[in-house]
Amino acid sequence: MTRPLSITAVAAATALICLSAQADTGKLLLTGGVSTIEGAAGGGITPWAVIGTNATDDEIGGSAFFSNVGTRDYGLNVYGAAIGINDRFELSIAQQDFNTRDTGRALNLPGLHLKQTIIGGKVRVFGDAVLDSDNLMPQIAVGFQHKQLGSTGLDGTLNTLGAKRSGTDFYVSATKLLLGQSLLLNGTLRATKANQNGLLGFGATLGGNENKYSLQPEFSIAYLLSKNVAIGAEYRFMRNKLETAGRGAGLGNGLRAEDWKDIFIAWAPNKNVSLTLAYVDLGVIVPATSGNRKQTGYYVSAQVAF
Template identity: 75%
Template sequence: MKLKSAPHLIAACTAMICAGASLSAHAETGKLLLTGGVSSIDGAAGGGLTPWAVIGSNATEGEIGGTAFVTTARTKDYGLNIVGASVGIHDRYELSIAQQDFKTGVTGTGLGLPGLHLKQTILGAKVRVAGDAILDSDSLMPQIAVGVELKNLGSTGLDGTLRALGAKREGVDLYVSATKLFLGQSLLVNGTLRATKANQNGLLGFGSTSDNSYSLQPEFSVAYLISKNWVVGAEYRSMRDKLRLPVAGANGLRAEDWKDIFVAWAPNKNLSVTLAYVDLGTIVPLTTASRKQTGYYLSAQVAF
C-alpha cells in the first residue's frame, strides 16, 4: 500500500477529530485521568514505546474524541521527531496516524550518506474486543484489543542497500494487547504480542534475505499512579534482529531490545506530558562503534 499522500491523511484525520469535538464538546466524559494512556511512537494509545488495549482520547461509550501529539527523542548518535493524531470512537475503535523523522546525523558518513533522514508514515487501527479497564477493575478480566499498523518508509539514498539486504520499504504489523487496571492498587500492567517483519520498527525496512517471515515480539508495560496527576512506569519492547550484512560473521546491523523508564504528568484531562530515559540498545553498530543508544524521550499530547 502506497502512503504518498500523508499530508492529506493528516489533514483528514484532523478534520475527523474536529468533527468529533463538535459532537462531544458538551458531553462530560467519564474516563478517569490518564487511563486513556498517552500516544506511542507509532501513534496508537498506550505507553511511549508500545500500544495498550485502551482507546485513545477522553471519549467514552457513545462519544467521539481525539488526540494530537508531538514527540522528540535524542540518543548518543541519533534523533527522532514524531507528530501524529488519533480518533477514538465510542471507546471501542481507534484510528491513528504518525509521521516519524529519524535523523542519523554524522553516523551516515560511514555509508556515504551523512545527515541522512529516514521518514516513516504509520497508519493504525485498533478495536477493543473484550473487557473494560474501568468496569472490570475489580476482577481479573483485562481489556483486550487487536490492532494493525501499516508502515511506509520514504525513499532515500539507503534504498539500494535495503534492496541488497532483501528489505522492503512497506510492511504491516499486527498485534494484540491486554491491559489490566488495578484501581485499588493504583497499578496498570500491559502485555502486547506483535507479529512483524520490521527492522528497527521499520526504519530499516521490512524483512530480509536471511528471514522474510513474521516474527512474534513481546512488549510489556507497568505504570503506577503516585497521585491523580502523576504516573511513573517502565516499558520493554522486544526488537526483531534479522537484518544481516552479506558478509560471514558480520554483525554491523544488529538490533537490540528497547526499554524505558518514564514519568507522565496530566494537569487535566486535555493535556499530558511524558518524559522518559530510553535505552534502545545498539542501532547500526557498524557506524556507531557499537555504542549503546541511551538518551531521553519527551512527548506532549492534547486530548478530548
C-alpha cells in the same frame, strides 16, 4: 515518495483534530494512556489495549501529539493524531522523522533522514479497564499498524539486503487496571517483519533469511502516584533478523538490533493535556557506524485529547 506521505499525514492529522471537538466528556485521567511513537494509545514505545482520546461510550473523541527522542547518535521526531469511537475503535496516523546525524555522514549521506508514515487501527474486543478493575478480567484489544518507509539514499542497500519498504504489524494487547492498588499492567504480542520499527525496512532475504513474521512480546507497568501523575517502565523485544543479512553483506554484526526499554513519568495537568518524560535505552542501532555504542537518551511527548 517521502514528501507526498508527509503531506498526507499532515492533512489527515488536521482532519482528525477538527473532529475531536465532538467529545467534551472524558475518562479518568491517564487511563486512556498517551500516544506511542507509532500513534496508537499506550505507553511511549508499546500499544496498550486502551482506546485513546477522552471519548467514552456513544462519543467520538480526538487527540494529537508530538514526540521527540534524542540518543547519543540519533534523533527522532514523531507527530500524529487519532480518533476514538465509542471507547471501542481507534484510528491513528503518525509520521516519523529519524535523523541519522553522524551515521549518515559516515555513509556519505550527510543529512540523511528516514521518514515513515504509520496508519493504525485498534478494536477493543473484551473487557473494560475501569469497569473490570475489581476483578481479574483485563481489557483486550487487537490492532494493526501499516508502515510505509519513504525513499532515501538507502534504497539500494535495502534492496541488496532483500528488505522491503513497507509492511504491516499485527498485535494483541491485554491491559489490567488495578484501581485499588493504583497499578496498570499491560502485555502486547506483536507479529512483525519490521527492522528497527520499520526504519530499516521490513524483512531481509540476504544470508538465507526467510521473510516471515516473528512474534515479539512487549510489557508495560505504570503506578499512579496521584490521580494525575504516573511513573512506569516499558520493555519491547525487537526483531534482529537484519543482523544475519548484514553478515551476508560482509558487515559482521554491524546491523544488529537490541531490545528497547524506557522509564517514564507522565503528568496530566487537566483532562485534555498530558506530558511525558522518559529515559530510553534503544540498544545498538547500526553498530557498524556507531561504534557499538548503546543508544541511550531522553524521550519527551505532549498530547492534547478531547
